[in-house]
Amino acid sequence: MKRSIKWRWLVMLAPLAMLAMSSVEAAVNVRVQPSGDNVTTAYALSGEQRILFGNVEGAAAYECRWQFSDGTPATAWAAPGATRFINxxxxxxxxxxxxxxxTCRDPGNIADTDSETINMLVIGTDNLNRQKNDAIDDGLRYSYNRILTGGSYQGCFYGSGQYGASTGMALLAFENHGHNLDSNDEDIYKAVVEEGLACILRVYPTAINMTNQACVGDPELGDTDADNDNKGLRFQSTNQYYTPFMMMAIVNAGSLATGQSHVVNYGNAAVNGMSLYDIAVDTKDYLVWSQGDANSCVRNGWRYWEHSAGPDNSANQWPALALAEAATRWGIDSNPVAKTQQDGWLTASQYPGTTGHGGGFCYTYCGGANYARTAAGVIDHQWVGTAIGDSRVQRALDYLERNFFTTASDGNTRNFYAMYGFYKAMKLYGIPDDNFRGIDWTQEYTNWLVNSRQFTSATYKGSYFRGIYNWFNTDFDTYVALAILAPEVASLPPVAQAGPDQSVLPGTVVNFDGSTSVHTDPTKALFVFRWDFDATDGLWWEAGPFPAAGEGAVGVTASNVYADTSSPEDYTVTLQVTDNGGTPANPDPAMTDSDALNVHVETFQVPPVPVTNGPWAAIPGVPVTFDGSASFDPNPGDTITSYEWDLDGDGVFNEVPDDGTPVAPGVVTKTFPAPTSGVATLRVTDNHGASAASDAEFIAVGLAYVTDYVNCWVTRTGRYTYHYGMVITVENIGDAELQNLEMTLTGVPDNRTIVDDTSLLGTLAPAAQAATACDPGAKTADISTVLNRRVPFGGTWEWKAEFDSDGTHYVIPNLPPLAP
Structure with missing residues (x-):
């Protein structure tokens, strides 16, 4: 029997089923998207319809249903239309x-049940990160539905009509997002990689007998492989466009250890019994061998066919890119003579000059450059080992900068072919994601790609990407767009909280506290806090690693003293927080956020500061004390001369009797005869006539209060999460009967999430108690919450009481409990 509930954070909302089903009777196994260990938390937009789906694996005729956290009724148990796509x-x-x-189960044996939960953080305000995640959602879901599930090409993907190249690009889309052979077995996308590799390694490899070449010499030199068997591997045909895409999918399928240990046995004699690493080595040998072998052995490269004498920079980039990936991923280097040949070709095919086409790369010999071929030239330079400071690379980057926003067919914008080349060039040379010559190229690309989606019919249950200038077709464009949107889904960001604005006197110490800053991804942490005390002279961290004296500080808290300038001054104080990205605990790139507050520095007096003992909770008929005696004036020698209260929320202070009876300076009392709720405000004035009012604080006067909390049952829902059914005791602490009493849980401590929130308790006599319903056997309860042990405790329980008493209907919101 298998019974489990497994939790994952939502990343892309795009599942994929295991395509190879066991012939042995197996227990039900449910997977959903997201899955795996190498994915990042994502989030959805309130009011947005989302497509949710998973799959079920096993041998029984299953029935499944969906349940939701927002009170929406669960779907009925029903046999899924397709076990690989339950949506x-x-x-x-x-x-x-x-x-x-x-949840899916065997209806003949309901103990054989499995559940997977998709957790997502729903946000109310949209942003580009959410849109990026949504785009990846749709694209991966679309790509999943384009896999061939039968026939001789089972496991390959639809695309340009050439399933090999399309499958290679599709696998790169999944692999770039962390779904590969190293993924956890619960990663629903791992099956895509396995099936795609199985298809290309079953259908396309051909063993090639190689000989030494006149220019390159021995194509097997340059790596650590010792077979020297004069054998190479080609995929699909002699066209140099196809083999590189499949080779890139192979070397991105997992770690070097995985590549060396994963042995292929898919029925193709050319590769059976070989490891993925050995296959990559022999493919590298073939690509080196197939390089052109002419041009006086000084400027050879690749064209569309083996040994073409005249290279061109549209086909030339793909073997070079595959060889660069093999070297970067698995340390498989190439014969250095092949790089020397390529270096000569790059010099010959670059347009002269520094304006117009200058610095760009041409198709063959230069008649005119374009964006895609220039990006290819930069890729090729990185493979041959040209330093980024080399004038040839810099002139090419100049061309790419000048034409970055070009919208013509040979430009960059919305041309996925050109965009992919530029993306790989930036990644290979390590050019920052947010700063290519001052251009935030990743944000520009994300904007373009997010807006290039087109929604399809329900057949595809999702959406795809389409460039204005197409690269083959919808399928191939979609795989390319997804690969560019990698390496990871946009993460939830840190949130800087600099604190409230402040008004101070010159010469006084001003304290800043950033401790309320948070990271909205619970798996990550804040690492560095930087404070800048005055934005008018720039932020100090933009100029160097340390602040000059008086410019700022590093730390969760900081302090500064502002001098008297003989006139009132306003200073913008900026807090920047950086998370622990780039560390073993968080290998994602570091993320930052900034927040600012205003410090108003007077040259004369500043108002006093009102301080109250609110908020207040009480019962009818018992006097409530409103105490403002802790208020103070920050000016040395100044005093508070007037305390005024507004207890009925009408904006008028010290009304008699609405605003209470004075007891002492700053202290008043007021009795509320019936249940009610409202706000109280204190205004204080000093001996200079300067005044300030407190924020309105809540008053709650009720008869029904929660006095006790008892756990009735608990179910573990994840590694750190537990679902608690609770029995809540409610007491009528007044002297009148309550009818139709309804208690609603409206607030919980920070480490809990409300699941079930309302209990109908009926009539409750004075001093009587009632308990909410809970059934430990059925695991049901009027009131239930999920506890996350990874979240620190903080905050309080809050309730809303609604009842009738003495012919009047009362609703008391935000009622704090008497019990802790």
Missing amino acids: TTHTYASAAPHWARL
């Missing part, structure tokens, strides 16, 4: 953590 749509109205759960 539904759902819209979450509120901005909060939510979940959807897919």
Whole structure:
């Protein structure tokens, strides 16, 4: 029997089923998207309809259903139309953590049940990161539905009509997002990589007998492989366009250890019994061998066919890119003579000059450059080992900068062929994602790609990407766009909280506290806090690693003293927080966020500061004390001369009797005869006539209060999460009967999430108690919450009480409990 509930954070909402089913009777196994260990938390937009899906694996005729965290009724148990794609749509109205759960079972043995839960953080305000995640969602879901599930090409992907190259590009899309042979077995996308590799290694490899070449010499030199068997591997045909895409998919399929240990046995004699690493080595040998072998042995490269005498920079980039990937990923280097030949070709095919076409790369010999071929030239330079400071590389980058926003067919914008070449050039040379010659190229590309999606019919259950200037077709464009949007899904960011604005006197110490800053991804942490005390002279961290005296500080808290300038001054104080990206605990790139506050520095007096003992909770008929005696004036020698209260929220202070009865300076009392809620505000004035009012704080006067919390049952829902059914005791602490009492849980501590929130308790006599319903056997409860042990405790429980008493209907919101 298998019974489990497994939790994952939502990353792309795009599942893929295991295509190879066991012939042995197996227990039900549910997977959903997202899955795996190498993915990043993503989030959805409130009010947006999402497609949710998973798959089920095993041998029984299953029935499945979906459940949701927002109170929406679960779907009925039903046999899925397709076990590899069990989908539904759902819209979450509120901005909060939510979940959807897919459960499947064997109807003949319901103990054989498995569930997977998709957890997602729903946000209320949209941003580019969410849109990027949504685009990846749709694209991977579309790509999943384009896999061939039968026939001789099973496991390959639809595309340009050439399944090999399309499958290679599709696998790169999945692999670039962390789904590969190293993924956890619960990663639903791992099957895509396995099936895609199985197809290209079953259908396309051909063994090639190689001989030494006149220019390159021995194509097997340059790596650590010792077979020296004069054998190479070609995929699909002698056209140099196809083999590189499949080779890149192979070397990105996992770590070097995986490549060396994963042995192929898919029925193709050319590769049976070889490891993926050995296959990559022999493919490298073939690509070196197939390089042109002419041109006086000083400027050879690749064209569309083996040993073409005249290279061109549209086909030339793909073997070079595959060889660069093999060297970077698995340390498989190439015969250096092949690089020397390529270097000569790059010099010959670059357009002269520094304006117009200058610095760009041409198709063959230069008649005119374009963006895609110039990006290819930069890729090729990186493979041959040209330093980024070399004038040839710099002139090419100049060309790419000048034409970055070009929209013509030979330009960059919305031309996926050109965009992919530029993306790889930036990655290979390590040019920052947010700064190519001052251009935030990743944000520009994300904007373009997000807006290039087109939605299809329900047949594809998703959406695809389409460039204005197409690269083959919808399928291939989609795989390319997804690869560019890698290496990872846009993460939830850190959030800097610099604190409230401040008004101070010159010469006084001003304290800053960034401790309320948070990271919205619970798996990551804040690492560095930087403070800049005055934005008018720039942010110090843009100029160097350390602040000059008086410019700023590093740390969660900081302090500064502002001098008297003989006139009131306003200073913008900036807090920048950086997370722990780039560390073993968080290998994702570091992310930052900034927040600012205003410090107003007076040259004369500043108002006093009102301080109250609110908020307040009480019962009807008992006096409530409103105490403002802790208020203070920050000016030395100044005093507070007036304390004024507004207790009925009408904006008028010290009304008699609405605003209470004075007891002492700053202290008043007021009795509320019936349940109610409202706000109180304190205004203080000093001996100079300067005044300030507190924020309105809540008053809650009720008869029904929660006095006790008891756990009735608990179910572990994840490694750190537990679902608690609770029994809540409610007491009528007044002297009147309550009818139709309804208690609603509206707030919980920070480490909990509300699942079930309302209990109908009926009539409650004075001093009587009632308990909410809970059934430990059925695992149901009126009130239930999920506890996350990774989140620190903080915050309080809050309730809303609604009841009738003495012929009046009362609703008391934000009612704090008497019990802790």
